[in-house]
Amino acid sequence: MAQQGAYYVPHHSVWPIVGSVGLFTTMFGAAHWLNDQGALGRPMFFIGLAVVIFTLFGWFSSVIRESIKGNYNSQVDVSFRMGMMWFIFSEVMFFAAFFGALFYTRVFSVPWLGGEGHGLFTHHYLWDQYAPAWPTNGPGDVGGPFSTVSPWGLPLLNTLILLTSSVTITIAHHALRAGRRKQLLVFQALTVLLGATFLYFQAHEYMEAYEHLNLTLHSGVYGSTFFMLTGFHGLHVTLGTIMLIVIWFRCAKGHFSKENHFGFEAVAWYWHFVDVVWLCLFLFVYIM
Template structure:
């Protein structure tokens, strides 16, 4: 059992037995089962996937709700706050490794794989192959074997640059909201948080239009060789992280409107802010390495 030191706040809160982990695992089981069957042409797979996903999201809603009630009930003391900070730090570190692997794949393809395919050893297999990264020279996107259709690379202007401005602006509005919360100005905090959420939604809309433009006008697809696969892999996973971060900020904003968080107790806000700033930093690297180089 937890021992209490100050008032009713436990020194270290130990929650009681919970059904949530088992229920979440059950939902994920049907998600993975359905996905595996769906990609192999089994029609009931998609129903299993969506049913499992709905079940899993419902469990998370209840689970997070219980955690919020515990927090608002004064059950989380300094030790829990510290454990949350370490947990979020390690989670963001794992995300750094996640994107680091993809950036390494991009570097390896550009610096090693493509030059190796254009070496003397492979000149007889692909005599018309140009060992140049597609964004560095025009007319080198089509493969000699005809397996990749000609496509146009995606440049930095205007859509990626617009999205860069949107994300950088969202980082500013989020920082203003944080300082407003520290100063006890809840209305100002909520206003700038809504601005941050709207900037994140706008980013996703612009990226959706960018993908439509790539597929319909540039003929740039996921099947467009290693350039297409790395382009959509990096930008797509980043877009997914923007979606997750935007949802985190949205729920934090709704909690602020309910009176949650204070100047002294608001790690839920801080954790979401850490994640969003991480997403901003990743985009800056992606903007330079994918769109400019």
């Protein structure tokens, strides 16, 4: 046990190696599964995923236990904050790759396919009938004709939902700092609810797109960028919602004090991050 005031260096921990085995099993299983070896791959994938989830529980439990015991001084707290901050930065860069693909396609490669600028020859020799436009599924009409989702229906509603959830989580945070427990729990629950509603609408929109608009993952580069960007965002909202639920239970159990509640703040940062990503999506994927 570290003496009071010293930087806490934990004891040996089994979780990193268990988590590594879990992640390996998941990925190795997924690779087999994708290559039509589902009999081996599928069980590996799900067992691995279960081990990863088990690891998260175990790992976070030890951290929570140590935190409640008061092992962490303010310097440890700063390390956690930096860890979360740089993790979110890495997530921003992950989305940047997909936004970059979207911008590159719209600004450069689709006009070039249509014969603009220096890409003339692809147009000339392969697809001289192709007139560039956005949205497009390319000169090969990959996936067949499709229509797009109007931004002013569900996407607008979803924007309002996520923006509202950012407000509710901030109110919950203020309540936590002021020690108003009931308000904290209500507004945190409201945030969870808004997150879940967003996901419900998003799932609904996907079904609409597949069933009525013929807008699928196969719909050329528009379908690719649309579903990959909104899909990864939806995945992050799902994770965020799970995190919010965990934090609600931790609030209910009284894990957090007015001064010391970094777990809450980290999740709030993450939630604001998925919110900002959505705003970019709304603007660049749906409206423009």
